[in-house]
Amino acid sequence: MADPLQSWNEGPAKSAIVAFVQARTDSASQDFVRPEDRIATFDQDGTLWVEHPMYVQLAFVLDRLAELAPQHREWKTSEPFKSALAGDLAAFANFTMADLETLVAASHAGMSTDDFRGIVRAWLAKAEHPRWKHPYTDLIYQPMLEVMQYLRANGFKVYIVTGGGQAFVRAYAERVYGTPPEHVIGSSLETKFEYNSDGKALLMRPPKLLLYNDLAGKPEDIYLFLGRPPLAAFGNSTGDQQMLEYTQAAGGARLMTLVLHDDPEREYSYGPESGQADTKFGAFTRALYDQAVSKGWTVASIKHDWKRVFAFEP
Amino acid sequence: MADPLQSWNEGPAKSAIVAFVQARTDSASQDFVRPEDRIATFDQDGTLWVEHPMYVQLAFVLDRLAELAPQHREWKTSEPFKSALAGDLAAFANFTMADLETLVAASHAGMSTDDFRGIVRAWLAKAEHPRWKHPYTDLIYQPMLEVMQYLRANGFKVYIVTGGGQAFVRAYAERVYGTPPEHVIGSSLETKFEYNSDGKALLMRPPKLLLYNDLAGKPEDIYLFLGRPPLAAFGNSTGDQQMLEYTQAAGGARLMTLVLHDDPEREYSYGPESGQADTKFGAFTRALYDQAVSKGWTVASIKHDWKRVFAFEP
Numbered sequence: 001m002a003d004p005l006q007s008w009n010e011g012p013a014k015s016a017i018v019a020f021v022q023a024r025t026d027s028a029s030q031d032f033v034r035p036e037d038r039i040a041t042f043d044q045d046g047t048l049w050v051e052h053p054m055y056v057q058l059a060f061v062l063d064r065l066a067e068l069a070p071q072h073r074e075w076k077t078s079e080p081f082k083s084a085l086a087g088d089l090a091a092f093a094n095f096t097m098a099d100l101e102t103l104v105a106a107s108h109a110g111m112s113t114d115d116f117r118g119i120v121r122a123w124l125a126k127a128e129h130p131r132w133k134h135p136y137t138d139l140i141y142q143p144m145l146e147v148m149q150y151l152r153a154n155g156f157k158v159y160i161v162t163g164g165g166q167a168f169v170r171a172y173a174e175r176v177y178g179t180p181p182e183h184v185i186g187s188s189l190e191t192k193f194e195y196n197s198d199g200k201a202l203l204m205r206p207p208k209l210l211l212y213n214d215l216a217g218k219p220e221d222i223y224l225f226l227g228r229p230p231l232a233a234f235g236n237s238t239g240d241q242q243m244l245e246y247t248q249a250a251g252g253a254r255l256m257t258l259v260l261h262d263d264p265e266r267e268y269s270y271g272p273e274s275g276q277a278d279t280k281f282g283a284f285t286r287a288l289y290d291q292a293v294s295k296g297w298t299v300a301s302i303k304h305d306w307k308r309v310f311a312f313e314p
Numbered sequence: 315m316a317d318p319l320q321s322w323n324e325g326p327a328k329s330a331i332v333a334f335v336q337a338r339t340d341s342a343s344q345d346f347v348r349p350e351d352r353i354a355t356f357d358q359d360g361t362l363w364v365e366h367p368m369y370v371q372l373a374f375v376l377d378r379l380a381e382l383a384p385q386h387r388e389w390k391t392s393e394p395f396k397s398a399l400a401g402d403l404a405a406f407a408n409f410t411m412a413d414l415e416t417l418v419a420a421s422h423a424g425m426s427t428d429d430f431r432g433i434v435r436a437w438l439a440k441a442e443h444p445r446w447k448h449p450y451t452d453l454i455y456q457p458m459l460e461v462m463q464y465l466r467a468n469g470f471k472v473y474i475v476t477g478g479g480q481a482f483v484r485a486y487a488e489r490v491y492g493t494p495p496e497h498v499i500g501s502s503l504e505t506k507f508e509y510n511s512d513g514k515a516l517l518m519r520p521p522k523l524l525l526y527n528d529l530a531g532k533p534e535d536i537y538l539f540l541g542r543p544p545l546a547a548f549g550n551s552t553g554d555q556q557m558l559e560y561t562q563a564a565g566g567a568r569l570m571t572l573v574l575h576d577d578p579e580r581e582y583s584y585g586p587e588s589g590q591a592d593t594k595f596g597a598f599t600r601a602l603y604d605q606a607v608s609k610g611w612t613v614a615s616i617k618h619d620w621k622r623v624f625a626f627e628p
Contacts, residue, residue, distance in 0.1 A: 036494055113537060157496075170541045180350055181541025182471075191537050193530035193556050201559040203537050210538070216507035223427060223505050223517050224524070225539060227484045227495025242507050245515040 004150040007143040007307045013257070013300040017147060020255040024231060025154045031253035035155035039230040040255075041185075041222060041243065042148065044162035044169060046236040046282075047259050048177065050129065050139040052268045054089065057164045059136075060123055062087060064107040072106075081106070097212075105207030108165060109189055113203045120171035134312060137176045142313075143306045144234070144259070148177060151232070159230070161222060162186040163214030163239050163282070167205075185225050187213045214239045214282070219246035236261065239282040244297060256297040260284060263303035318464040321457040321621045327571070327614040331461060334569040338545060339468045345567035349469035353544040354569075355499075355536060355557065356462065358476035358483060360550040360596075361573050362491065364443065364453040366582045368403065371478045373450070374437055376401060378421040386420075395420070411526075419521030422479060423503055427517045434485035448626060451490045456625045457614075458548070458573070462491060465546070473544070475536060476500040477528035477553050477596070481519075499539050501527045528553045528596070533560035550575065553596040558611060570611040574598060577617035580627075 008014040023031040024038060045051035065075070065084055075081030080099040083091035095103075108116065129139055148158050160179055162169055166186030173179040188211040191203040213221045219242050222230065232255035233240070233247040244256040260271045261284065270276055272286040292299055302309065322328040337345040338352060359365035379389070379398050389395030394413040397405035409417075422430065443453055462472050474493055476483055480500030487493040502525040505517040527535045533556050536544065546569035547554070547561040558570040574585045575598065584590055584597060591597040606613055616623065 036488075039496075166538075167541075174350075182353075182539060184541070188538060191534045193533050193560070201533065201556065201563040203533060203560075219507050219515065219517060220505045224480075224502060225496060227481075227498070242515065246507070246517075249515040 004153065005143070005146050007146055009305055009307050011305050013298050013305040016255065016298040017150075017257070020232060020253060021150065021154050023253040033231065037228075037231070038151075038154070038156040039159065039226060039228070040148075040151050040156045040232040041159045041161040041218075041230040041234070041247075042144070043218075043235040043237075043240045043243070044160050044164055044186075046261065047234050047240070048140055048144050048148075048160070049136070050267065052270070053130065054092070055164065056136045057168050058092070059127065060120065060168065061103050061107045063123060063127065064119070065103065068106070101209055104165070104189075104209075108168070109205045109207035111205060113167065113191060113205060116167055116205055117171045120168055124172055132310075137172055138312055139310060140176060141259075141306070142308055142311045143300075145177065145311075147234070148179075152178070156231075157183065159183045159185055159222075159226070161213065161218050161233075161243060163212075163218075165189075166211075166213070185213060185221050187211055187217075216242045218243035222246065231255070233257070234259070237282045237284055238288055241288060241291070248295060248297075256292075256295070258284065258288070258292055258297060258299050260299050260301045262301050263306075263309070266309045267302055318467065319457070319460050321460055323619055323621050325619055327612050327619040330569065330612040331464075331571070334546060334567060335464065335468050337567040347545065351542075351545070352465075352468070352470040353473065353540060353542070354462075354465050354470045354546040355473045355475040355532075355544040355548070355561075356458070357532075357549040357551075357554045357557070358474050358478055358500075360575065361548050361554070362454055362458050362462075362474070363450070364581065366575075366584070367444065368406070369478065370450045371482050372406070373441065374434065374482065375417050375421045377437060377441065378433070379417065382420070415523055418479070418503075418523075422482075423519045423521035425519060427481065427505060427519060430481055430519055431485045434482055438486055446624075451486055452626055453624060454490060455573075455620070456622055456627075457620045459491065459625075461548070462493075466492070470545075471497065473497045473499055473536075473540070475527065475532050475547075475557060477526075477532075479503075480525075480527070499527060499535050501525055501531075530556045532557035536560065545569070547571070548573070551596045551598055552602055555602060555605070562609060562611075570606075570609070572598065572602070572606055572611060572613050574613050574615045576615050577620075577623070580620075580623045581616055 005014055023029050024033050042048055045055050069075055069085055080095055080103055084103055129136055151158050164186055166184055166188045169186050170181040170184045173184050189205050190208045190210045192206050194204050196202055211221055229246050229250040233243050234257045236259040247254050248256050261268050262271050271284045272289045277283040277285050319328055337343050338347050356362055359369050383389055383399055394409055394417055398417055443450055465472050478500055480498055480502045483500050484495040484498045487498050503519050504522045504524045506520050508518050510516055525535055543560050543564040547557050548571045550573040561568050562570050575582050576585050586600040586603045591599050
């Protein structure tokens with residue numbers, strides 16, 4: 001049989017993943033669970049695809065604001081729009097949650113749910129990553145896609161649990177990851193049920209945050225959507241810490257995995273050895289690394305554990 | 315092959331259900347959809363189980379308040395607790411949403427998610443319906459259970475979309491309906507990620523409403539959880555109207571069904587002919603009946619369409 005994890009080098013990370021799946025699916029194992037209870041959750045940014053030099057969704061926000069700017073001349077002089085339109089990355093680093101909410105509201109709200117999906121898809125069809133000059137959706141990590149497929153082949157339901165926007169990710173998740181919309185849990189605006197001028201029902205997107213699905217929000221929303229903790233959880237930053245803690249607290253054979261970005265040649269380096277992790281929001285800090293080691297979590301090093309990073313590599 | 319809807323009499327309701335399933339699953343049909351897109355949603359109270367003389371969950375609230383009352387002597391003199399503890403059904407009818415939230419907060423919050431599930435299960439194990447003297451979970455409608463099973467056998471994912479409490483319904487939905495926790499969408503309290511004194515992660519239930527899953531909340535939450543409208547939706551009251559409208563608005567062969575309570579002998583009568591519907595919250599009103607007729611929705615009459623109502627009937 002072909003190796004389902006062929007983009008992984010042999011090593012402790014690959015072994016831990018395989019051992020976990022065997023323990024949960026072998027009916028002779030004391031950790032066996034029926035397929036109905038096999039749930040795995042994956043962070044997206046930095047875990048399933050590239051998040052540098054900025055979150056893909058932030059690139060979408062900037063392009064969309066630029067597109068809308070002619071109708072909002074006041075943005076030229078008022079923050080956070082002024083910095084966003086100038087593409088001032090240093091300013092971004094200092095944006096508050098309120099600033100980000102303002103930018104998301106201006107770029108993601110005020111249209112129907114169907115219209116928003118169309119806007120995201122049209123953007124993805126033409127946007128490119130500045131380094132690789134590929135569509136962003138090419139920049140998914142082949143080894144992680146193999147883990148998703150391996151889990152599904154073993155009866156797992158595989159969820160994306162992202163701090164990013166649920167509606168944004170749903171616009172491409174099925175095509176890119178094989179993940180249907182109902183398996184995407186993410187930060188969400190409220191929607192509002194309305195009737196159009198023909199009396200037809202539709203949902204609008206008001207500029208109001210309903211779920212902020214990061215940090216403690218991840219286990220809270222996993223419970224909201226699924227009613228129980230996953231058996232396995234994958235992340236890459238402090239934004240995933242609580243999800244991994246919630247997974248482990250449920251006991252039994254659970255798999256907690258962190259992707260470590262330590263390969264500047266093939267991707268990026270911003271882990272605890274890079275000297276920049278502890279100064280950044282949502283990073284793989286030294287404290288998180290120490291927690292992973294002391295709690296027996298798996299650390300998957302891009303440099304050492306991944307044979308290749310992207311499917312388009314030769 | 316055995317009739318999958320054997321508790322249904324032949325008639326327009328049964329025919330509509332069968333014709334819908336055939337249209338969506340026959341690969342030669344122009345309405346064929348792949349299994350991934352086959353989604354059906356069911357209201358619970360009055361659609362899947364008995365909701366009279368009061369919602370089952372309200373019976374739980376009253377029993378739980380009675381249990382907690384010795385520690386809350388102030389409830390004896392303050393509303394809405396005073397009426398709730400007295401079991402004053404007439405007072406209930408005039409409770410506001412704020413009153414109900416107060417009662418839910420007092421009876422459903424302040425413990426961990428695991429503890430709440432245990433409380434619900436312990437109550438269900440001993441509580442009985444006052445008329446049939448059966449556990450409430452025996453009072454599910456056998457014909458509707460057959461529809462759920464028939465849809466699942468045809469590749470549908472079957473969701474419960476209830477105005478009742480999500481955590482309450484999840485405590486028994488898999489055992490009673492074969493519906494796993496992640497297929498229950500309901501009104502929800504927030505949860506709060508915390509650590510216990512051993513540093514172990516857990517989720518607590520603060521007394522704060524996050525989702526009110528009734529009326530317009532139903533399509534809004536269907537979108538939140540599933541990202542698209544269902545192909546088929548089943549309800550029995552004005553609380554389900556927007557869900558049915560959202561389903562129909564998506565076009566193609568969709569099935570919108572309302573259960574009509576018109577059988578006082580075998581169950582209850584509170585539809586538009588009963589003289590009480592238009593005075594009650596969440597009822598099958600005359601206006602809803604007229605909408606169903608004009609929009610081509612299916613009305614399933616308990617009296618005429620159901621061969622039997624409960625599985626325990628001879």
